[in-house]
Amino acid sequence: MADDSGHREPLNRERVLLAAVALADDAGLEAISMRKLAQALGVVPMALYKHVASKDELLNGMVDSVIGEIEPPQDGPDWLANVRRRILSARDVMLRHPWARRVLEAQSAPTPVVLAYTDSTIRMFLAGGLSADLVHHVMHTLGSRIFGFTQELHETSPAQAEELPPEVAQYMMATYPGIVAVAMSRPHDPGTVVGSGCDDRFEFEFGIDLLLAGVERLHRQGWRSADHDRDAASVI
């Protein structure tokens, strides 16, 4: 998606950011270097520094641009449905720009755009009548899920156990019986399963629904911090 022809009109910040987003979408985050981005724009590397103070600022700008794609908050009467919908919209955006998640994670400080997104999400909970105290814990618990992704580490394994060489499958079953048992059980709707055989959307919705249901229950019960027993191995 590199723009080779149009480098007649002058560069500006937006053109730089859009080109960077397109390059990352195409070639991955590791393709983003000041030098390569300049080349994609038909420009000398140092020319970028007129529009972007540093590589860090470039990356922040890219994330901000991606966050701008998330659907604005709805204000329907059902706060739970509003939140759920917003989070799933964030997830759609993150699926389009998989690199954005890594940049967001590596960010040392949130940009104003990221703060504004977080703020608006918080206000959806407050609008539902939840106490600031409860919302505080909820935000910690949801964590990166409000940005549409979860820390899942390594995809649970390729999971096509049937396609492995039999001696490898044998070895796996002997060494990691738990992983194999769990990886084999995937009774999801086959129509919605993507690629590697695991229905990521189902898992994501399962996670947020479990969390939101728990939160809603606590809210209904008038939960307060002091009720949470910190010492015993107690469960909420």
Add this chain to the structure above:
Amino acid sequence: MADDSGHREPLNRERVLLAAVALADDAGLEAISMRKLAQALGVVPMALYKHVASKDELLNGMVDSVIGEIEPPQDGPDWLANVRRRILSARDVMLRHPWARRVLEAQSAPTPVVLAYTDSTIRMFLAGGLSADLVHHVMHTLGSRIFGFTQELHETSPAQAEELPPEVAQYMMATYPGIVAVAMSRPHDPGTVVGSGCDDRFEFEFGIDLLLAGVERLHRQGWRSADHDRDAASVI
């Protein structure tokens, strides 16, 4: 913690890994380069390649060594308490080696040690009688929490709103009212609050307890995949 004196005995893999862990604990992950690690060991950079095939393998070895510090699984009668205890042990380890989390996240494939840890955790749930199906979703939902950390992005803000210059506090309240409201509400036990004013352990335990309580409830109710309504904005 660099070993300056003892570079008489020959290098071996373990010495390299331990020195790398110590260096990362001391100086942070960005201090880990083949060149700097070699210097810390009083050795020429290329000497490391005798014991470690590449920087990637070095990082994997460092994580493996850290995972080795996590308490082995207990097999008490209460699966929930067993799991909870193991996860909190993982958290203690990760607090000692904060860089490990970033390495684990960046890993493209799990090492055998990481797989073994995941496998043993899965088996704790299976030993509790949960179906492989439910455990599958649980593992997705817990995500990186089984390794003792959560994706929390940026610490919710420094949170000492009282210490901000009044015009900044004014600006924050006007611009991010939700964040401010939530950040101000921290009625935790002051004795356990660390550094920045937010009780991380409380938040972590709140999160796992909310999740484990939800899972336990589903298990008691004989939950099956098909019960989860994928289309409506339904909550479990």
Add this chain to the structure above:
DNA sequence: ACCTGAACACCGTTCAAGT
């Protein structure tokens, strides 16, 4: 005043030359 090439201080890793 604007633009930009060379240069600096780093990387991980290859490879050939030393012993």
Add this chain to the structure above:
DNA sequence: ACCTGAACACCGTTCAAGT
């Protein structure tokens, strides 16, 4: 056979020299 220095192909960014 082992060890290692120089070199390669990259970085982000500074800075001075060009226009």
